[in-house]
Amino acid sequence: MHLQQLKRTLTYFKHTLNFGLPLKRPCHLCLQAYSDADWGGNLDDRTSTSTYVIFLGGNPVSWMSKRQCTVARSSTEAEYRSVANTTAEVMWLSNLLQELGISRSVPHLYCDNIEATYLCSNPVFHSRMKHIALDYHFVRQLVQQGQLLISHISTKDQLADGLTKPLGRCRFTQLRDKLGVAYGNPILRGRNR
Template sequence: MKLYQSLVGSLIYATLTRPDLSYAVGVLSQFMHCPRKEHWIAGQRVLRYIKGTLREGLYYGFTSDTRIKIYSDADWAGNVDDRRSTHGYLCYVGDKLISWCSKKQHTVALSSTEAEYKGMVEAAKEVIWLKTLLKVFDVIQSTPIICGDNMSSLYLAANPVFHARTKHIEIQYHFLREKVIEKEIEVIHTPTKDQVADMMTKSLDGPKLQRFKDMAGIKKIEKNLN
């Protein structure tokens, strides 16, 4: 058990600079107190992936764009054991990735709309924090954008109307709706094929993962930095 915990702890550290590891490591971390052989094997697969992409990392070039844009997504009831959803986001300033998250939700969502909406609320919290930080440094800001691919959750965020199928959503989650009404945050639709946060909520095939890695700014470092 201690060896598995040490492995996962090291992998969690690696996710600080490699968002493409976040989902897999998040799944592994759910078994810290009761790991089985298959979890150890899965951890070894992640290590092999890291070995094959050892020279990859986030690239930050110059940009004058300082608008906050965050992609938010959720995989509804993706956990087969407890049917809880996983949400994730990638937060950009201009076209540079600044922060990211992949997290299993604490409660079961009764619909994909609810799962996506809860994920957007977590993204909104990150937006507000980052907006406040940039303000400290006198960075001029236009209205931050949250990009989602679920039309129902976007409608729920932008329209102050309660419906029978969404009235059970806890009051705290209407924090996002308030920010949208006050024009502190804008929510827009992005096509599923361009939803880069998808890689934070589920396992993807090689070509799709590579495309989203490119969108996240993860590049192969050709030069030796030493």
């Protein structure tokens, strides 16, 4: 099964060598992040995959797809861990922009799990969620201080969805286009000899 997936990936790379991320002139310098996770998607050890895509002024500037270290006991826990990882990256980028003297608005993070979105802003700690490590609760503190906005987004609008699991060709192409990946001029890659 892994060999088949590798062959599919290499075939995709072969046919998309001239694709890239063209940068557009931004009309604003807002940070927008899309956070997603699958729940127990790794069939070998049932860990989840956290993903995010962060945009600055409409251009993707940071993205990640990484397996979580521990098994999540619920989809909410998997999503909340992903939100915490995304928040850490968003705050790092936000501080970098501030150090560069670039004025910015409050970053906006989108998550497609309603329960994880509620956990980020609800100051009441639920006993069912005590098994989540305390270091993930810094998200809630940033939301309460007004340094981060978190909103629910429909799964069909979730741009990080393509980084969590295999998708059908139509859905994958749609997400790839929304991320801004496009056919580019091969002259920019240099000459192949």
